[in-house]
Amino acid sequence: MDDLTGLLADLVSIASINPMGRALVGPEVLETRLTGYLEDWFGRNGITCRRQPVAPGRDNLFAKFESPGSARTLLFDVHQDTVPTDGMTIDPFRPRIEDGRMWGRGSCDIKGGMAAMLAAVARLCSERPPRAASVVLACTVxxxxxxxxxxRLAQTAHGADLAIIAEPTLLDLVHCHKGALRCKIRTRGVAC
Known part of the structure; x- marks a missing residue:
């Protein structure tokens, strides 16, 4: 198993279930254990990171590759939580490879993208390419x-010029955003 596949297997084996508003409890619920693993992983790879408290037991985690002289900053965003394991017929936290694919909760959404972004930031930090943009990796909850x-990330000034979100939307490249706009409109005149 290569390093990237091993990293993905580690990530899949760490439960980070979002209770989705239900009263679920236990060590597999919330992102706490995964945040701790990521913090240790960054430390082992010589990458400084910091926590951003969001809610009890739930912290965003940020790491940064600072490129000397770069005027641009790229934001990588990847979420830490997965959906619950309801209906799964395999052990969700015992990753296995079958027919060239890894199986386990979160292997596609989102820990595959997380492993890729972690590897990219680690490579940037070790190779320090001279013309690279600075990169902030946000691991959100x-x-x-x-x-x-x-x-909470949106309220924080990271000065990003561009963002790449590791969300496997039908495995298509998507150029858009999700959000809401609420406004009040006042008009004058006579209704017909």
Missing amino acids: DEEYTHTGAS
């Missing part, structure tokens, strides 16, 4: 239910 981690 609660994407699967109320997006509190992304909302």
Whole structure:
């Protein structure tokens, strides 16, 4: 198993279930254990990271590759939580490879994208290419239910010029955003 596949297997084996508003409890619920693993992983790879508290037991985690002289910053965003394991017929946290694919909760949504982004940031930090943009990697919480981690991230100034979100939307490249706009409109005149 290569390093990237091993990293993905580690991530899949760490439960980070979003309770989706239900009263689920236990070590497999919430992102706490995964956040701790990521913090240790960054430390082992010589990458500074910091936590951003979002809710009890739920912290966003940020790491940064600072490129000297770069005027551009790229934001990588990946969420830490997965949907619950209801209806799964395999052990969700015992990753296995079958027919060239990894199986286990979160292997596609979202831990495959997370492993790729972690590897990219680690490579940037070790190789330090001279013309690279600076990169902020945001590992956010609660994407699967109320997006509190992304909302908290949006309130934080990271100065990103561009963002790449590791969300496997039908495995298509998507050039759009999700959000809401609420406004009041006042008009004057006579209704017909």
